[in-house]
Amino acid sequence: xxxxxxxxxxxxxxxxxxxxxxGALTIAVIPKGTSHVFWQSIHAGAEKAAxxxxxxxxxxxxxxxxxxxxxxxxxxxxxxxxxxxxxxxxLDDSALAPPVxxxxxxxxxxxxIDSGLKGDDYxxxxxxxxxxxxxxxxDELAALLNDKGxxxxxxxxxxxxxxxxxxxxxLETIKAHPGIHVVSSNQYGGADVEGAYKKSEALLSGxxxxxxxxxxxxxxxxxxxTTLAMMRVLQDNGWAGKVKFVGxxxxxxxxxxxxxxxxxGLVLQDPVNMGYLGVKTIVSHIKGxxxxxxxxxxxxxxxxxxxxxxxxxxxxxxxxxxxxxx
Numbered sequence: 338x339x340x341x342x343x344x345x346x347x348x349x350x351x352x353x354x355x356x357x358x359x360g361a362l363t364i365a366v367i368p369k370g371t372s373h374v375f376w377q378s379i380h381a382g383a384e385k386a387a388x389x390x391x392x393x394x395x396x397x398x399x400x401x402x403x404x405x406x407x408x409x410x411x412x413x414x415x416x417x418x419x420x421x422x423x424x425x426x427x428l429d430d431s432a433l434a435p436p437v438x439x440x441x442x443x444x445x446x447x448x449x450i451d452s453g454l455k456g457d458d459y460x461x462x463x464x465x466x467x468x469x470x471x472x473x474x475x476d477e478l479a480a481l482l483n484d485k486g487x488x489x490x491x492x493x494x495x496x497x498x499x500x501x502x503x504x505x506x507x508l509e510t511i512k513a514h515p516g517i518h519v520v521s522s523n524q525y526g527g528a529d530v531e532g533a534y535k536k537s538e539a540l541l542s543g544x545x546x547x548x549x550x551x552x553x554x555x556x557x558x559x560x561x562x563t564t565l566a567m568m569r570v571l572q573d574n575g576w577a578g579k580v581k582f583v584g585x586x587x588x589x590x591x592x593x594x595x596x597x598x599x600x601x602g603l604v605l606q607d608p609v610n611m612g613y614l615g616v617k618t619i620v621s622h623i624k625g626x627x628x629x630x631x632x633x634x635x636x637x638x639x640x641x642x643x644x645x646x647x648x649x650x651x652x653x654x655x656x657x658x659x660x661x662x663x
Contacts, residue, residue, distance in 0.1 A: 362392040362422070362623060364616055365415040369428040369451070369497075370402035370528070373561050374588040375608050376426075379450070381660040382612025383424065388660070390620050395420065402528035402562075403494060405432045412436040416443050422619040424612075425459075426451035429496040434458070446622055450615040451608075452499035460622045463615045463632040465606040467499045471506025471559065473638040474583045477602045478511070478555045481581040485516035486554030489544075491537060491567060492525045493560045503559040503585060503604075520544070520553060526563035533566030541570060551576055561586035564603075568594045583638075592653045595641050602640045605652045610634045 366383045368376040380396050387394040395415075399407035408428055413436055415423055423440055425447055427433035434456045437447050441458040449459045478488060490507060493500035504522075511517050524540050526533030544552045551574075558564040564584030568591065571577040577599035584591060585604045594600045611634045622628050639649045 366424045368398040378608035379612035381657040382609040384660040386616035424615040430498040448619040467502035468506035470636040471503035475507040475510025488555040490522040537570040555581040
């Protein structure tokens, strides 16, 4: 009897070590960052699922979306802690692959959300069709410009698979409009609004006409921080509304910018649904139910004319306080 017990203990150790609250599931949800409204929306969706399913969600992630080592440490810490599963939005498609492989070896399943990851050590990928989102932006900007003019793409950050897909989808679509010329597509705004503001200002200041107007007709930015930063640069220089501008993601500030005519369109994800489905998917897997390898959480473009439609308002102004204690 003693030998049998010892063998079972050793087997449990080999399969991932200690587990928190063996009778209840504890799911770690690790975002790319914690400051942007997008991630707060992911958190709300995760908590919604947790309340429905009777599991515990532990929300931890880096403050900045360029802190790779911090996110790697979070994953490794949760492996040591022995959580039931991990829902991860990898801020780098390569740097987070080894710790996810470590989780799998420890017997802790991982669901990837928001941004893709190299390798195949995760259970499911729950995210926006980001290339489609970029194509929607390209189609809208081309229509706004009547298929002619100069456009700028301010990229987000190297290593971010989700925004890279948006950027490439945008460029693919613009190539189908030979009257539109991309005059800059190799600049990166970075992970925070302040840094992206400086990059946006430097980019546009090098494209001024003699009368002070920017020598550019259209702009696309692929995430919340670059869109907020670009809008502020346009506002601060008196260029808002004079350049066609399509951004990505939703905050109250960006919604107001669109209502004021400073943004012509926003490509919107459904981050609440993404967080919700991320947790539901990992719990289903843990309980032995089959899950899809790829789950699309939806994407759409909203313009000023339709921003007050009920379904658009739900994406622009999600009720986060319903699920988050803030």
